[in-house]
Amino acid sequence: MDFLENLSREELTNIVRIFDIQIAIVIMLVVFVTKSIFAKVVINIVYKIQKRKGNPKDSSMYNTLRWMYVFIGLYLASNILPIGGEPAVIIETFFRIVLVVFVTQTINNTIFVKDSLLFKRKKNKPINETIAVYAFRICRVIAWLIAAYVIFLVLGLDLSGLIAGLGIGTVLISLAAQDTVKSLLSGFSILSDKPFVIGDFVQVGLYSGTVINITFRSTRIRCLDNSIVTIPNSTITTDYVINWSKLKTRRIEYNLTIDMDASIEQIKKIVKEIKTVLCAKDYVKEDTVYVGFNTISSYSNDITIFFYVTETDYNKYLDLKQEINLEILKILEKENVSLAFPTETIHVKNIDDKKVDISKKDEA
Numbered sequence: 001m002d003f004l005e006n007l008s009r010e011e012l013t014n015i016v017r018i019f020d021i022q023i024a025i026v027i028m029l030v031v032f033v034t035k036s037i038f039a040k041v042v043i044n045i046v047y048k049i050q051k052r053k054g055n056p057k058d059s060s061m062y063n064t065l066r067w068m069y070v071f072i073g074l075y076l077a078s079n080i081l082p083i084g085g086e087p088a089v090i091i092e093t094f095f096r097i098v099l100v101v102f103v104t105q106t107i108n109n110t111i112f113v114k115d116s117l118l119f120k121r122k123k124n125k126p127i128n129e130t131i132a133v134y135a136f137r138i139c140r141v142i143a144w145l146i147a148a149y150v151i152f153l154v155l156g157l158d159l160s161g162l163i164a165g166l167g168i169g170t171v172l173i174s175l176a177a178q179d180t181v182k183s184l185l186s187g188f189s190i191l192s193d194k195p196f197v198i199g200d201f202v203q204v205g206l207y208s209g210t211v212i213n214i215t216f217r218s219t220r221i222r223c224l225d226n227s228i229v230t231i232p233n234s235t236i237t238t239d240y241v242i243n244w245s246k247l248k249t250r251r252i253e254y255n256l257t258i259d260m261d262a263s264i265e266q267i268k269k270i271v272k273e274i275k276t277v278l279c280a281k282d283y284v285k286e287d288t289v290y291v292g293f294n295t296i297s298s299y300s301n302d303i304t305i306f307f308y309v310t311e312t313d314y315n316k317y318l319d320l321k322q323e324i325n326l327e328i329l330k331i332l333e334k335e336n337v338s339l340a341f342p343t344e345t346i347h348v349k350n351i352d353d354k355k356v357d358i359s360k361k362d363e364a
Contacts, residue, residue: 024077031073039065060109068102071095096154104147108140137216186233187216195236200245201314204236208244249285249308250317252324256332257300259340266335267293271303273331283309283320300340 042065043056056062075095191214196202200211202221209223219236221229258267275291278284288308295302305328311317332339 020080024080027073027077027080031070035066035069038069039063061106064102064105064109068099068106071098071102075099093154097151100147100150100154104143108143186237187214189237190214190219190233195241196243196245200243202244203242204231205239207231244314245312247312249288249310250312251306251308252321254303254305254328256303256305256328257297257340258303259338260300262301262335262337266337267301267303270331270335270337273334274303274305274328277327277331278305278307278324281309281324283311285310299343 039062040056043059043061046061047054047056078091078095190196196211198211198214201209202211204219204221207221207223207229209221209229211219212222212228213220218230218232221231223229256270258270262270271291271293275289278289278291279286285308288306290307291303291305293301294304309317309320311320
């Protein structure tokens with residue numbers, strides 16, 4: 001106590017400042033050491049609420065929570081440091097803005113994501129993934145707009161002029177972005193009508209492929225050649241759309257042009273054997289199988305074949321079709337019958353040349 005009494009006020013102030021700096025340093029060291037622990041604890045709590053398992057480091061919240069924890073530590077440390085005047089105001093404002101950004105990012109990565117509680121499927125009440133993703137994107141935009149509004153308030157900016165200018169700005173933007181607005185409305189139409197969802201194999205105009213994403217203004221399709229086509233939603237709603245994924249069965253049809261040299265018995269055997277082979281396939285709907293000799297053309301005897309298969313996946317459907325093609329060719333080879341192709345036989349008749357004498361009479 002005698003030592004403190006002998007110190008001047010200025011010396012005491014310096015000691016307090018040094019002590020404050022030491023406390024701030026300790027806080028920052030503790031924060032940097034425990035930032036990962038903090039993020040893991042929070043994520044594990046969220047996982048427990050959502051009733052899901054996973055590695056916290058794989059979560060989209062992990063890095064956001066770590067750095068938000070660091071900035072909170074920096075904020076606490078800066079309040080302890082003997083900083084005053086305008087620098088203190090600037091630091092306070094900066095940390096408030098950063099905190100708003102981190103909180104918004106955390107909310108977006110916690111609530112408006114596929115694995116959140118909002119996306120949980122209930123029994124007999126499945127949530128459409130496309131609608132959920134679309135709605136979450138809208139919620140994310142709204143969250144950032146609210147965050148921007150809060151940041152303006154933190155900065156003390158007057159928003160009255162901005163709000164007044166929104167009227168004229170909205171008119172100009174609407175005129176310049178008519179196509180975008182059409183695509184946005186078309187996007188809502190796609191969600192309500194549900195002509196397709198993410199993962200469906202569709203045909204839109206000249207393009208066929210798998211839907212990989214539906215955004216506010218466009219739909220992305222991965223074509224068979226692995227290229228990605230981006231189609232405006234307004235184009236999709238005005239063009240025809242074929243959703244091959246909605247098929248419960250696929251139709252396969254053949255027209256075998258049998259050579260004219262094939263006998264009646266051979267044709268009967270071919271028809272019978274093809275029908276037997278098709279009905280023996282598990283993926284062929286037996287009640288839809290038709291195999292019949294129904295056409296006699298100028299160059300062939302035609303056997304018509306059509307049936308339905310239960311496989312709707314396009315790649316697997318092509319594999320099944322190849323398997324059936326090989327089976328049919330084996331039957332034709334077994335019966336020693338070949339397929340005919342369009343031909344014409346021209347018979348030329350020999351005609352003896354006849355000499356014709358044409359005499360000219362002199363005219364008087």
